Amino acid sequence: MPLPQDERLVALANDLLQQFDRLFGLHPGFRPAHAKGQMFTGVFRPAPGARELTSAPHMARESTPVTARFSNSTGIPLLPDSSPDANPRGLAVRFNLAEHVHTDIVSHSLDGFPTRDGKQFLEFLEAVAASGPDVPSPKPVETFLGSHPAALAFVQAPKPFPSSLARETYFGVTAFAFTNSAGETKFGRYRIVPEQGNDFLTDEQAAKIPANYHFDEIVERIGREPIRFKLMLQLAAAGDTTDDATVHWPESREVVELGAIELTEAVADNLAQQKQIIFDPIPRVEGIAPSADPLLELRAAIYLLSGRRRRAATMEEPVR
Numbered sequence: 240m241p242l243p244q245d246e247r248l249v250a251l252a253n254d255l256l257q258q259f260d261r262l263f264g265l266h267p268g269f270r271p272a273h274a275k276g277q278m279f280t281g282v283f284r285p286a287p288g289a290r291e292l293t294s295a296p297h298m299a300r301e302s303t304p305v306t307a308r309f310s311n312s313t314g315i316p317l318l319p320d321s322s323p324d325a326n327p328r329g330l331a332v333r334f335n336l337a338e339h340v341h342t343d344i345v346s347h348s349l350d351g352f353p354t355r356d357g358k359q360f361l362e363f364l365e366a367v368a369a370s371g372p373d374v375p376s377p378k379p380v381e382t383f384l385g386s387h388p389a390a391l392a393f394v395q396a397p398k399p400f401p402s403s404l405a406r407e408t409y410f411g412v413t414a415f416a417f418t419n420s421a422g423e424t425k426f427g428r429y430r431i432v433p434e435q436g437n438d439f440l441t442d443e444q445a446a447k448i449p450a451n452y453h454f455d456e457i458v459e460r461i462g463r464e465p466i467r468f469k470l471m472l473q474l475a476a477a478g479d480t481t482d483d484a485t486v487h488w489p490e491s492r493e494v495v496e497l498g499a500i501e502l503t504e505a506v507a508d509n510l511a512q513q514k515q516i517i518f519d520p521i522p523r524v525e526g527i528a529p530s531a532d533p534l535l536e537l538r539a540a541i542y543l544l545s546g547r548r549r550r551a552a553t554m555e556e557p558v559r
């Protein structure tokens with residue numbers, strides 16, 4: 240996972256990191272976003288049709304070991320699972336192809352993103368930071384949302400609490416180009432769909448859940464039974480926008496199954512392992528290429544810079 244050469248992109252990545260630090264405080268050894276998390280291991284098995292879409296190695300092998308990390312939103316490692324800020328939840332999946340060779344999917348539980356690019360996202364975060372309870376209306380964030388319909392749609396989108404992190408659907412949001420061995424390319428967006436279906440709590444139930452409800456629940460659950468998701472791909476039709484995460488494709492677009500993710504074990508030394516692992520939003524594997532979405536290169540830079548800082552940090556905070 241190389242750091243991009245573009246100095247302006249790296250500078251923007253650093254500015255965004257600092258802005259997360261301002262919003263959520265410094266928590267050495269934790270992620271500045273999606274700080275609270277739990278890792279699991281398991282396997283991926285491709286569906287029969289997956290090879291028709293991509294020549295990626297994990298779509299041709301019978302099974303590939305995976306490492307997954309579920310997370311809450313925000314950079315607050317002790318954020319209660321009952322906080323509305325915990326939504327959308329994150330799911331990152333690493334397909335371990337060989338020693339030190341892997342390809343990842345980074346997804347969250349909302350089909351969309353507030354801004355088209357990182358500069359706008361920085362403006363959004365700055366507006367949020369400047370809009371404390373004592374600031375009179377119109378607050379900077381209200382002004383920002385008034386002039387950025389995609390951000391308004393993201394903020395207003397329902398974000399219900401799942402009854403379990405295993406009963407939520409996660410979206411890759413950005414599009415990738417899938418190329419098969421005959422050289423045919425199609426654009427698609429990942430969806431990671433729970434085999435048991437989505438299941439949500441009522442607001443009343445959500446308000447009463449304990450602080451570690453979701454992470455305790457999923458660790459207990461995996462002690463009883465494997466957690467299964469289907470890896471799906473929503474395919475773009477000709478003319479669909481493929482470089483803008485704020486643009487939705489119609490629900491009528493074909494969704495094909497790429498395979499099944501089966502998680503079987505919680506990672507025992509979770510704190511140490513999640514400190515170490517750096518997920519990469521760019522696939523960097525044969526048969527799956529990034530689209531021209533400007534979020535991708537920027538996120539790759541941010542996650543790498545942030546991950547290096549995390550690995551080097553001494554952890555002060557006992558968590559869970």
Ligand code: HEM
Pocket residue numbers: 255256259269270271272273276308309310328329330331345346347352356357360410411412413484516517518534537538541542545546549
């Ligand atoms: C400009 C856009 C974005 C920025 C600035 C941003 C920022 C960040 C940062 C700073 C981290 C912590 C990385 C680390 O320390 O390893 C992170 C993690 C994460 N982000 Fe983003 N993000 C962006 C877009 C997205 C999008 C579009 C999604 C959903 C598809 C997403 C989902 C996640 C998830 C799930 C994690 C946790 C990954 C893990 O478990 O390591 N982010 N993000």
